[in-house]
Amino acid sequence: MEELPEDALVTAGERGFGFYVHVPFCTVRCGYCDFNTYTAEELGSRHGGRSVPGASRATYAEAAVTEVRRARAVLGDRDLPVDTIFFGGGTPTLLDPGALTSVVAAIDAEFGLAAGAEVTTEANPDSVTAESLARLRRGGINRVSFGMQSAVDHVLRVLDRTHDPRRVPEVVAWARAAGFEQVSLDLIYGTPGESVTDWERSLEAALACEPDHVSAYSLIVEAGTALGRRVRRGELPPPDEDDLADKYLLADARLEAAGLGWYELSNWARTEQARCRHNLLYWRGGDWWGVGPGAHSHVAGVRWWNVKHPAAYAERLAAGRSPMQDHEVLDPETRRLERVLLELRLRSGLPTSALDEAGRAAVPRLETDGLVATSPDRLHLTTRGRLLADAVVRDLVP
Numbered sequence: 001m002e003e004l005p006e007d008a009l010v011t012a013g014e015r016g017f018g019f020y021v022h023v024p025f026c027t028v029r030c031g032y033c034d035f036n037t038y039t040a041e042e043l044g045s046r047h048g049g050r051s052v053p054g055a056s057r058a059t060y061a062e063a064a065v066t067e068v069r070r071a072r073a074v075l076g077d078r079d080l081p082v083d084t085i086f087f088g089g090g091t092p093t094l095l096d097p098g099a100l101t102s103v104v105a106a107i108d109a110e111f112g113l114a115a116g117a118e119v120t121t122e123a124n125p126d127s128v129t130a131e132s133l134a135r136l137r138r139g140g141i142n143r144v145s146f147g148m149q150s151a152v153d154h155v156l157r158v159l160d161r162t163h164d165p166r167r168v169p170e171v172v173a174w175a176r177a178a179g180f181e182q183v184s185l186d187l188i189y190g191t192p193g194e195s196v197t198d199w200e201r202s203l204e205a206a207l208a209c210e211p212d213h214v215s216a217y218s219l220i221v222e223a224g225t226a227l228g229r230r231v232r233r234g235e236l237p238p239p240d241e242d243d244l245a246d247k248y249l250l251a252d253a254r255l256e257a258a259g260l261g262w263y264e265l266s267n268w269a270r271t272e273q274a275r276c277r278h279n280l281l282y283w284r285g286g287d288w289w290g291v292g293p294g295a296h297s298h299v300a301g302v303r304w305w306n307v308k309h310p311a312a313y314a315e316r317l318a319a320g321r322s323p324m325q326d327h328e329v330l331d332p333e334t335r336r337l338e339r340v341l342l343e344l345r346l347r348s349g350l351p352t353s354a355l356d357e358a359g360r361a362a363v364p365r366l367e368t369d370g371l372v373a374t375s376p377d378r379l380h381l382t383t384r385g386r387l388l389a390d391a392v393v394r395d396l397v398p
Helices: 006-011 060-075 095-112 130-138 152-158 165-178 196-208 226-231 239-259 275-282 310-317 332-343 357-368 383-387 387-396
Strands: 017-023 082-089 115-122 143-149 182-191 213-218 261-264 265-267 287-291 296-299 304-305 324-329 372-374 378-381
Touching: 006 287, 017 060, 017 095, 017 275, 060 196, 060 310, 082 095, 082 275, 095 115, 095 275, 115 182, 115 265, 115 275, 115 387, 143 165, 152 196, 165 182, 165 324, 182 196, 182 239, 196 239, 213 239, 226 378, 239 261, 239 383, 261 275, 261 310, 275 287, 275 332, 324 387, 332 387, 357 387, 378 383
Parallel strands: 017 082, 017 287, 082 115, 115 143, 143 182, 182 213
Antiparallel strands: 213 265, 261 265, 287 296, 296 304, 304 324, 372 378
């Protein structure tokens, strides 16, 4: 992004402001993953006969810091303290801890971190050590989200996950010892060949670690992935909708019984303070700057995304150019529709004022069908409505 409209600059940060930092490197590509990731140690660190900082794991942080400084230039001198930073990927913890924390330092230097800012990194259980976690914590990262996915070996093999599930309690203990304020575990259910007993075992293993937060996502078979090709060839069955629903309800019951309450369709937290504030920024229509190849940004109704390949991204920044590939300006109706789609996912619900006349007319039938509950000015999904959330949204925004 070279510049933002003046009206966007005026309202930037009114609903919070954060940074998403995409780290596109992985040791192996998981069979279900369609994210913008690359497995090679070097991805065109020499491009066109010259060095391109940022196109490899060793030099990536330099390019990311350059984009942070561009963000400051584009947003001008407006006071925009950063509420949240989220390192995603890829596997951010494949970078040296000092590289990740140098990006945190740059964001703090350019914008300032808000008091109590949440700074999260994703991590694979086999991508960290006790020492690396301690260095990340000393460098200002205070929340870690481990990609556990499953506690069952044969399920992890189908997903092409490489870690030993027995390592998860160890890395959680290391994170606690390092002083991380919040520890989250990510789970996936519905993998081909996963039984209900397998899923129960994964939930029990996760809860034994006493996490502050759990994300549990149903497996989505994406076209173009290795898993998608295996399903298309008939080597593996596709996920079964009834099985997914049963496993979701099982997760909700087990997590709630263990003291983790749902606050978003796929997320449970032990306390309100343990909720992922960065993701809430997305769901509530806040503003964020996305750093890195393929990263998406949103500021006051302007959305843009960067070029996807790390070499192209790094080359543009090295030449003093924006890494943006394209952008769009969201009109008021599009913003309203997106608000319905996102805020309805939250336990706090959707203000009925966000619905148009047709949407409000659909509410009584949805309530009769047991899909939503209403309070004087808000709409909430019931447990059954959570299972059919997409259908509810289609009725509310016909």
